[in-house]
Amino acid sequence: MRRRMKLLAYPYSLWMAVFVVVPLFLVFLYSITKGDIHDFSTLEFSLDSYKRVAEPLFLKVIGNSFFLALISTVFCFLLGYPVAMIIARTNQKYRNKLLMFIIIPMWMNFLLRTYAWMAILSPNGVLNRFLGVLGLAPLEIMPGQGAVLIGMVYNFLPFMILPIYTVLVKIDRSLLEAADDLGANKVKTFFRVVFPLSIPGVVSGITMVFMPAVSTFVISGLLGGGKTPLIGDLIEQQFMSDRNWHFGSSLSIILMVMILISMAVMSRMDRKGSSA
Amino acid sequence: MAKNLIELKNLTKSYNGLKAVDSISLTIREKEFVTLLGPSGCGKTTTLRMIGGFEDPDDGQILFEGKLLNDEPPYKRNVNTVFQRYALFPHMNVYENIAFGLRIKKMAADDIKRKVERMLKLVDLVGFDKRDVDSLSGGQQQRVAIARALVNEPKVLLLDEPLGALDLKLRKEMQMELLDMQRSVGITFIYVTHDQEEALTMSDTIVVMNKGVIQQVGSPQDIYNEPVNRFVADFIGESNIIEANMIEDLKVRFDGITFDCIDKGFMDNEPVDVVIRPEDLVIVANPSEGQIQGTVSSVVFKGVHYEMFVANDHREYMVHSTIMFPVGTDVGMNISPMDIQVMKRGEEPCEEE
Numbered sequence: 001m002r003r004r005m006k007l008l009a010y011p012y013s014l015w016m017a018v019f020v021v022v023p024l025f026l027v028f029l030y031s032i033t034k035g036d037i038h039d040f041s042t043l044e045f046s047l048d049s050y051k052r053v054a055e056p057l058f059l060k061v062i063g064n065s066f067f068l069a070l071i072s073t074v075f076c077f078l079l080g081y082p083v084a085m086i087i088a089r090t091n092q093k094y095r096n097k098l099l100m101f102i103i104i105p106m107w108m109n110f111l112l113r114t115y116a117w118m119a120i121l122s123p124n125g126v127l128n129r130f131l132g133v134l135g136l137a138p139l140e141i142m143p144g145q146g147a148v149l150i151g152m153v154y155n156f157l158p159f160m161i162l163p164i165y166t167v168l169v170k171i172d173r174s175l176l177e178a179a180d181d182l183g184a185n186k187v188k189t190f191f192r193v194v195f196p197l198s199i200p201g202v203v204s205g206i207t208m209v210f211m212p213a214v215s216t217f218v219i220s221g222l223l224g225g226g227k228t229p230l231i232g233d234l235i236e237q238q239f240m241s242d243r244n245w246h247f248g249s250s251l252s253i254i255l256m257v258m259i260l261i262s263m264a265v266m267s268r269m270d271r272k273g274s275s276a
Numbered sequence: 277m278a279k280n281l282i283e284l285k286n287l288t289k290s291y292n293g294l295k296a297v298d299s300i301s302l303t304i305r306e307k308e309f310v311t312l313l314g315p316s317g318c319g320k321t322t323t324l325r326m327i328g329g330f331e332d333p334d335d336g337q338i339l340f341e342g343k344l345l346n347d348e349p350p351y352k353r354n355v356n357t358v359f360q361r362y363a364l365f366p367h368m369n370v371y372e373n374i375a376f377g378l379r380i381k382k383m384a385a386d387d388i389k390r391k392v393e394r395m396l397k398l399v400d401l402v403g404f405d406k407r408d409v410d411s412l413s414g415g416q417q418q419r420v421a422i423a424r425a426l427v428n429e430p431k432v433l434l435l436d437e438p439l440g441a442l443d444l445k446l447r448k449e450m451q452m453e454l455l456d457m458q459r460s461v462g463i464t465f466i467y468v469t470h471d472q473e474e475a476l477t478m479s480d481t482i483v484v485m486n487k488g489v490i491q492q493v494g495s496p497q498d499i500y501n502e503p504v505n506r507f508v509a510d511f512i513g514e515s516n517i518i519e520a521n522m523i524e525d526l527k528v529r530f531d532g533i534t535f536d537c538i539d540k541g542f543m544d545n546e547p548v549d550v551v552i553r554p555e556d557l558v559i560v561a562n563p564s565e566g567q568i569q570g571t572v573s574s575v576v577f578k579g580v581h582y583e584m585f586v587a588n589d590h591r592e593y594m595v596h597s598t599i600m601f602p603v604g605t606d607v608g609m610n611i612s613p614m615d616i617q618v619m620k621r622g623e624e625p626c627e628e629e
Binding site for chain 1: 328329330349350351355356357359360361363364365366367376377379380381424425428
C-alpha cells in the first residue's frame with residue numbers, strides 16, 4: 001500500500017526535477033560563468049556578471065525594486081486589513097459574495113488589468129477627462145512611480161486580503177465577548193486580541209504580496225513608461241533583448257537570495273507573533 | 277436576608293419570531309448561588325447572556341442594585357463571565373490571561389502581580405503562570421477562566437455550563453471547588469446548567485426553566501420534594517408521575533385506591549398529577565401489608581440500591597430499594613402521606629428528554 005503511494009509521487013518528482021531543479025541549476029551555472037550559453041564546452045568560471053550587479057546603476061534598480069515592493073506591501077496591508085475585517089464580520093450569507101468581488105478580478109489576465117489602469121491613468125485617460133469635466137487640472141500620474149505603485153497595489157491586494165480574512169474569520173467570537181466582558185472596549189479588543197491573533201495571516205499576506213511585488217515586471221514598463229526599471233524588467237531585458245544570460249542569471253540569483261532572506265525574517269516574526 | 281442585587285422584570289427575547297425567553301421575572305440576592313436549570317433551548321443561556329450584556333432584551337428590564345442595566349455594554353458592567361468553552365486568549369500565557377482585565381484598567385504592575393498571584397493560589401494553579409493555555413488540561417483551563425473573571429472582583433460571576441466539557445470525576449471535584457470559591461470570595465454566582473444533579477448539589481436557589489418560561493424557583497429541597505408541575509417533577513430526579521383525582525382536601529385517589537396526603541386547596545374531584553419519588557415507595561414482602569399490590573417486573577442493580585419496576589393493573593412503578601425482590605415476586609408497597617406530592621395538572625403533557 002505504502003509502496004504504491006510512493007509510486008504516485010514519481011510523476012511529481014520528475015516534474016520537479018525537469019522544470020525546477022534543472023532550470024535552477026542552469027541559472028546558477030550561467031550566473032558564475034562566461035562564454036557561449038549554447039555550448040557548455042566554452043563556459044568558464046567567472047564572477048564578472050556578479051561584479052556587474054554591484055555597479056551603482058544596477059544597485060539603484062535593485063534598491064528601487066525593494067523600495068517600491070515595500071511601499072506597495074504597506075499600502076496593501078493598510079487597505080487590505082480593514083477589507084478583510086469587514087468581510088470576516090459580515091453575515092455568513094453575504095460573506096462569499098463579498099469574497100467573490102475580491103476574487104473575480106483575479107480571473108482576468110494580469111496584463112489586461114494593467115492595460116485597464118493605463119486607460120484610467122494615462123494623460124488623456126478616464127481620470128483626467130473626468131477631472132477636466134469638473135474643471136480641475138489634469139494629474140500627471142502616468143507615466144511615473146505613482147502609477148506603478150497603484151498598479152502593483154491593485155494587482156496584489158487580493159493576496160493580502162485573503163490570508164488575513166482566513167485568519168480573522170476563524171477567531172472565536174467568544175474571545176471577543178470575553179475581552180468585552182473583561183472591560184475592553186472595541187479599540188482595546190482589537191489591539192490586544194484581534195490583531196495579535198491575526199499576525200499569522202498578516203505575515204503570509206505580506207509574504208504573498210512582497211515576493212511577487214519585488215520581482216514584478218511589465219507593470220513598470222506599462223505604467224511607469226520604463227523610466228524607473230525594476231529588477232524584474234532588468235532580468236527580462238537580459239534574457240529577451242540583450243541576450244546576456246549570464247548577467248540575467250546573476251540578477252535572478254541575487255533576487256532569489258534576497259527573497260529567501262526576507263522570508264526567513266518574516267517566518268521568524270510569525271513564530272514570535274503567535275507565541276508571544 | 278441579604279439584599280437584592282439583580283432584578284429581572286418581564287425580560288423577553290425572541291430569535292426569528294421564536295420566544296427564547298418569554299417575560300421572565302426573577303430576583304437574585306447578594307452572595308446567592310443561583311442556578312438556571314433546564315433542557316437545552318429552554319432560554320437559560322439567553323437569560324445569562326442578557327445579564328452579561330451579550331444579548332439585548334427585546335422587552336423588560338434588568339436592574340443591577342436598582343439601576344437599569346439594559347443599555348450598558350458588557351465592558352461597563354460589574355459582572356464577569358466564565359464562558360462555556362472558556363474562551364481563553366490563545367496568544368497569552370496563564371498569567372497574561374488572568375491579568376487581562378487588570379491591564380485594561382491600567383492598574384500598576386505590582387498590584388496586578390499581587391492580585392494575579394492571589395488568584396493563582398485560589399484556583400490552585402501556583403507555578404502555572406508562564407504556561408501556554410493550550411498546554412493545560414480542560415480542568416486547568418477552566419480554573420484559569422474562573423481566575424480571569426474573579427480577579428476583576430465582580431459583584432456577580434456568570435457561569436455558562438462551565439463544567440460541561442469535563443469528565444464526571446473532574447466535574448464532581450470542580451463542583452466542590454466552585455462552591456468553596458464562591459464562599460471564600462463571597463459574591464453572587466449565576467450558574468447555567470442542564471445537569472439537575474449539579475444544580476441540586478451546588479445551588480442556594482434553583483430556577484427551573486422550560487421553553488423560555490420559569491417553571492419553579494426554590495431551594496434544591498423545595499424543587500425536589502415539592503415540584504409544582506409535571507415538567508419539574510420529571511426533569512429533577514426520577515419520579516413516578518400519576519394522573520389522579522383530588523377527592524377532597526387531604527384525600528387523593530389513583531389506581532382505584534384513596535390515599536391520605538397532606539395537600540389541600542384543590543377543588544373537590546379536581547384532576548391532578550401526583551409525584552412519588554421511587555425511594556419513597558416502601559416495598560413489603562407480604563402483598564396484603566401494602567397499600568398497593570403488584571408484581572416485580574424487572575430488577576436492575578444500581579450500586580447503592582436496586583431499581584425495580586413493580587406492575588399492577590394500572591401502571592408500572594419505579595421503586596428504589598436496598599432490598600432486592602426477584603422478578604415475578606408478588607409484593608406490596610406503602611407510601612406515607614407526606615411523600616405524595618400533588619400538583620396542578622399542566623396544560624401540556626411532559627416531553628420526553
